[in-house]
Amino acid sequence: LDVHDVGDYRLAGDSRMLEPGMVFTIEPGLYVSPDDRSVEARWRGIGIRTEDDVLITEDGHQVLTAALARSADEIEEEMAKR
Numbered sequence: 001l002d003v004h005d006v007g008d009y010r011l012a013g014d015s016r017m018l019e020p021g022m023v024f025t026i027e028p029g030l031y032v033s034p035d036d037r038s039v040e041a042r043w044r045g046i047g048i049r050t051e052d053d054v055l056i057t058e059d060g061h062q063v064l065t066a067a068l069a070r071s072a073d074e075i076e077e078e079m080a081k082r
Contacts (some may be wrong), residue, residue, distance in 0.1 A: 018056045023064070027051040 009016055018024075029049035036044055053064040069075045 020056050020058045022056045023053055024056075025051055025053055 007022075027049055029047060031047040032039055032043050032045065034045035050070065051065065055062045055064055069078045
């Protein structure tokens, strides 16, 4: 599911209200510059981002990615399966 930056965000110049059936992505991230000397060398040049796809419903919303691994332990467990 790829819902990044699709559709019109404004209608007639005004911000558009979310409507049932719309899906959007929430993607907080942390990025460390390769030349950032304020962090240990092992952390330089990395990026960490977690994403959720959210469906707007008639009575609220549904997080479509709610069942995905989130914690470090859960992610490491998933990676060990590969």
